[in-house]
Amino acid sequence: MWPRFGIKVGNSTLCIAYVKADGKAEVIANKQGDRVSQACLLWNGDTETECGLTAKQKMATRPKQAVAHSFQLLQPEEELNEDKLNKLALKEVPCEYDKEAFVFRMEHTVPADRDDQEDTIVTKEMSAFEVTVELLRAELELARQYHTDTEHEPIAVLSIPSYYPAKSIKMLSDAAKSAGFHVAQIIAEPTAAVLCYKIGEEQLEKQQEARRHVLTIKCGGLYSNFALYAVQNGYFIELATYGPFPIGGRQFTDALVQFICEEFKRKYKLDPHESRRSLAKIRTAAANCKHILTTLPSTQLYIDSLMDGVDYNAQMSRARFESLIQPVINGLIQQLSECVERAQQTHPELKRIDDIVLLGATMQIPKLQAAVAARFPDAKLHNSHSTDEVVAIGCARQAVFLLDPRQAQLQKADDCVLVEDDLYIWHGNDETNAKLVLSKGSILPAKIKVTLPQSGEGDAIDALASFKLRTGQSEILARLPDTTPTIDDGLFQLEVEVDWDDKDGNIVPLVRLRCM
Numbered sequence: 001m002w003p004r005f006g007i008k009v010g011n012s013t014l015c016i017a018y019v020k021a022d023g024k025a026e027v028i029a030n031k032q033g034d035r036v037s038q039a040c041l042l043w044n045g046d047t048e049t050e051c052g053l054t055a056k057q058k059m060a061t062r063p064k065q066a067v068a069h070s071f072q073l074l075q076p077e078e079e080l081n082e083d084k085l086n087k088l089a090l091k092e093v094p095c096e097y098d099k100e101a102f103v104f105r106m107e108h109t110v111p112a113d114r115d116d117q118e119d120t121i122v123t124k125e126m127s128a129f130e131v132t133v134e135l136l137r138a139e140l141e142l143a144r145q146y147h148t149d150t151e152h153e154p155i156a157v158l159s160i161p162s163y164y165p166a167k168s169i170k171m172l173s174d175a176a177k178s179a180g181f182h183v184a185q186i187i188a189e190p191t192a193a194v195l196c197y198k199i200g201e202e203q204l205e206k207q208q209e210a211r212r213h214v215l216t217i218k219c220g221g222l223y224s225n226f227a228l229y230a231v232q233n234g235y236f237i238e239l240a241t242y243g244p245f246p247i248g249g250r251q252f253t254d255a256l257v258q259f260i261c262e263e264f265k266r267k268y269k270l271d272p273h274e275s276r277r278s279l280a281k282i283r284t285a286a287a288n289c290k291h292i293l294t295t296l297p298s299t300q301l302y303i304d305s306l307m308d309g310v311d312y313n314a315q316m317s318r319a320r321f322e323s324l325i326q327p328v329i330n331g332l333i334q335q336l337s338e339c340v341e342r343a344q345q346t347h348p349e350l351k352r353i354d355d356i357v358l359l360g361a362t363m364q365i366p367k368l369q370a371a372v373a374a375r376f377p378d379a380k381l382h383n384s385h386s387t388d389e390v391v392a393i394g395c396a397r398q399a400v401f402l403l404d405p406r407q408a409q410l411q412k413a414d415d416c417v418l419v420e421d422d423l424y425i426w427h428g429n430d431e432t433n434a435k436l437v438l439s440k441g442s443i444l445p446a447k448i449k450v451t452l453p454q455s456g457e458g459d460a461i462d463a464l465a466s467f468k469l470r471t472g473q474s475e476i477l478a479r480l481p482d483t484t485p486t487i488d489d490g491l492f493q494l495e496v497e498v499d500w501d502d503k504d505g506n507i508v509p510l511v512r513l514r515c516m
Contacts, residue, residue: 006395012221192394
């Protein structure tokens with residue numbers, strides 16, 4: 001049964017973490033030593049495919065044989081209508097995508113044996129599901145380093161973006177099963193990120209019922225999205241989700257690509273926009289430069305034979321890079337602010353943000369983190385883990401909590417009923433002695449033991465058996481069963497059971513009292 005695994009699948013990268021019975025999660029590095037693998041597949045023109053970094057490195061020179069950014073298309077065909085496809089970042093897919101057959105069509109040119117013969121073009125078609133299976137098989141190889149049980153498949157919890165349709169959850173589960181994993185559960189990416197940082201667990205251990213409001217900010221390779229949670233009593237209550245928005249790592253890379261093109265054209269009077277291969281080289285160099293500048297103050301930008309045999313060589317500082325991407329950061333922060341304001345209008349109790357969790361590789365950029373911290377100065381910013389690893393770690397930690405990991409749970413979340421306001425109880429009409437039964441945000445049904453003083457309104461059984469409860473502006477009259485209540489030194493020892501009933505779509509509270 002151990003270890004168990006957490007897997008994050010994205011448009012740009014994949015990450016896998018494992019966890020043992022002690023609950024400590026660790027990310028597994030791939031063959032290149034990278035803790036995050038590239039979500040890229042390359043066909044060799046025959047029967048073999050390769051995944052990861054080597055596939056991405058070859059993609060610049062063989063784009064028609066490569067598939068990248070495929071996870072956005074792991075959706076049922078009925079969802080992929082013309083409007084939906086136009087909103088997706090299909091231009092980021094290097095090979096052809098057939099919108100009618102819903103397949104990636106890769107092409108490989110086989111040179112002719114003789115000069116008087118034409119070259120032969122061979123093709124291979126793969127669906128987004130099949131690509132996902134191949135990428136997950138590469139992750140399975142990493143999992144086998146720690147999973148030595150040959151009789152059982154590795155148990156895994158996977159993540160999926162919160163805005164994906166429900167049928168995509170089943171497709172992802174089936175892809176993971178085809179790859180060789182046993183899927184125990186699939187959870188939303190923001191939920192996994194909150195789990196990674198153990199938010200709310202300290203309050204639960206101390207039996208503190210204070211509610212914390214958590215904002216998750218994801219900025220990945222193609223899209224960004226936001227989610228707001230209320231964390232209380234060990235539950236993560238999803239208040240709102242927003243996105244996806246077309247702001248991601250590609251916009252930050254594009255800003256650097258545009259700068260390099262303009263510099264190269266100014267120096268050498270050559271326009272890289274005229275060559276697809278030159279643009280591919282620039283994009284690869286710009287992406288590498290962007291990642292390096294998240295940790296180092298400067299780096300050297302060198303592109304061999306960029307165009308017409310001319311090399312490009314320049315020093316790029318973090319300060320210059322941050323000035324180039326500032327308009328993109330401003331757009332993301334503006335979009336974020338609008339979403340938070342909308343959430344606060346819908347949920348008046350959301351007066352402040354207590355915690356912020358960052359996820360997605362792009363959120364690793366220091367300038368972007370600083371902008372988020374400046375926008376929410378009173379919130380605790382969680383960024384101790386790499387933003388591209390938090391989801392996999394959170395999935396691995398979730399695997400620890402599963403009571404029966406062999407039973408698949410394919411819901412991102414479960415619906416439940418919460419107490420909207422604090423619930424108090426008192427005896428008779430004396431509200432001054434009211435006791436708190438359930439605090440706001442508690443999950444129903446619930447059973448609580450309370451001690452209440454007698455109101456002193458007489459010894460009649462009717463008076464002794466009458467209690468009142470209040471939540472918000474509503475009062476509920478509750479009575480004990482038709483037996484004389486037991487009173488010990490003027491105190492009632494009660495067990496209060498609070499449940500709910502759905503009457504024509506309206507939630508009606510049910511209260512049962514019992515003397516201890």
